[in-house]
Structure formats: structure tokens, C-alpha cells
Amino acid sequence: MTPHSVFIVDDDPAMRDALLTLMRGAGLRARAFADGQDFLDHLPEDTTACVLTDVRMPHLDGVGLVRQLQDLRGERWPVVVMTGHADVPLAVQMMKAGVVDFIEKPFEPNRILDAVRGCLSALATLTPEIEAxxxxxxxxxxxxxxxxxxxxxxxxxxxxxxxxxxLDISPRTVEIFRAKVMQKMQADSLSALVRMGLRVSDA
Known part of the structure; x- marks a missing residue:
């Protein structure tokens, strides 16, 4: 079983149950929530997960949920959006909000499974970089x-x-600060320090 979870957010009980059955049948660890607000009120603590959410829901819709999840979890929780009311402006809005896929209802089970598995595969390679x-x-x-x-x-x-x-300091003082920086950053070489700098500048 994958170490990552799949969270299903949909106000349709039949759809929630069907998706839970599909995900668990595929060997994925899955939980379901009634709407966006229910999900945020009971937000899991999983480090990484794929979120599968409807768009039109009471209390907090999919657009609002995606935006909040971007702030709360960022790339650790990629989002796949499902909707029965797809249109181009909505799709563009959701993609700009950070979703990784946009799927129209009704959909083939394999279509949704492929989207979720794609998210989870990406997380497997992304997680070490995020942690670093x-x-x-x-x-x-x-x-x-x-x-x-x-x-x-x-x-x-x-x-x-x-x-x-x-910096208007002596070269000797620079050497002292450089040694402190290397120690605090746990860098064993200048090249390692540069890689760290590139890592945070790309974030």
C-alpha cells in the first residue's frame, strides 16, 4: 500500500462511497469528507496526500478549498478536481489555483485512478526534495x-x-563568518552550500 493517502471531498454520498470503494480496491489508503469545510474542520495530519475534490459543494466550494490547501499544504497535497459543471473559465480558474488535473463527471474509473496514481508517483520523487x-x-x-x-x-x-x-569588514572576519555559516548550514563544501542556496531560491 502506498505511504500517501487519498482524501475524497464530495457532498454526494453515493459518489463518496463509490470513490472510496474504487480507491481502496486499488490498494490505496482513502478517507472521505462531506464538503470542503468538513475537510478543513477535520484536516488530517498526513505529510503527503492526493486530494480528490468536487467543485460545487455547500459551505466551502472546491475553488475555496483548493486555495486554502495551497496555503496549508502546498505541493505536498496535490489536488485533482472533479465536476459535473465543467466550462473553460472554471477549468482555467482551477488550474491557476494550483490543481494538477481537472476531470469532468461522469468519468471512467480508470481515468480517475490514473490521475490519482500520477499524483502519488510525483509525490514519491518530490518528497525528498521538499524535505531537503x-x-x-x-x-x-x-x-x-x-x-x-x-x-x-x-x-x-x-x-x-x-x-x-x-560588507566593510576584514577578510579574516569574513573567514570567521564563513566557517560559522558552513557549520550552521551543515555544508561540508562550498559546492554543497551553493546547492542549498539554489534549492531555497527555487522554492
Whole structure:
């Protein structure tokens, strides 16, 4: 069974049950919620998951749910949207909000399974990168303002003498700050430090 969950959000009980049966029959771990607000009120703590949501629901519709999930979980919880009222403006709006697929009802079971499996496969490769990026961000937050200045200069490829001139400090002081940055960032080489800088700049 996949380590990632599938969360189904649909106000139609028959559709929820059918999707639960489909997902569990395919060996996926799945839970269902009555609408967007119900989902947020009982938000699971899973690190990664695929969310399968309807658009038109009471209390909180799919558009509102997608936007909130982007803020709460981001790319760790990719969203697939289902709707029986598809139109081009709605599809564009949902894709801009961050959904990875947009499926019209009624749909073939394999169509929805392929979409969910695609999300879960992407998560398998994405998760290590997300964790590395978050670890880098945590380490960055421990740097003092001066250390952060040195970090930024180093990942731009600036030499110690250049950094010293820019910051109006001695080259020896730059060396001391550089050693502290390497230690706090847990970087064993300058190239490793640069990779960390690229990782957070791409986030």
C-alpha cells in the first residue's frame, strides 16, 4: 500500500462511497469528507496526500478549498478536481489555483485512478526534495543577519576579499563568518552550500 493517502471531498454520498470503494480496491489508503469545510474542520495530519475534490459543494466550494490547501499544504497535497459543471473559465480558474488535473463527471474509473496514481508517483520523487528544501530553510533561519549576508555572497560566487569590501569588514572576519555559516548550514563544501542556496531560491 502506498505511504500517501487519498482524501475524497464530495457532498454526494453515493459518489463518496463509490470513490472510496474504487480507491481502496486499488490498494490505496482513502478517507472521505462531506464538503470542503468538513475537510478543513477535520484536516488530517498526513505529510503527503492526493486530494480528490468536487467543485460545487455547500459551505466551502472546491475553488475555496483548493486555495486554502495551497496555503496549508502546498505541493505536498496535490489536488485533482472533479465536476459535473465543467466550462473553460472554471477549468482555467482551477488550474491557476494550483490543481494538477481537472476531470469532468461522469468519468471512467480508470481515468480517475490514473490521475490519482500520477499524483502519488510525483509525490514519491518530490518528497525528498521538499524535505531537503525545508531542512535548508530551517538552517537558514538560524543565521544571524551578518551570517546571512555572507551566505548570500558566497552562493553568488564572491571571493572573501570581495565580500570583505562589500560588507566593510576584514577578510579574516569574513573567514570567521564563513566557517560559522558552513557549520550552521551543515555544508561540508562550498559546492554543497551553493546547492542549498539554489534549492531555497527555487522554492
Amino acid at each position: 528544501r525545508e531542512a535548508t530553510a530551517r538552517r537558514l533561519s538560524t543565521l544571524t543577519p551578518r551570517e546571512r549576508q555572507v551566505f548570500d555572497a558566497l552562493i553568488q560566487g564572491r571571493a572573501n576579499k570581495e565580500i570583505a569590501l562589500d
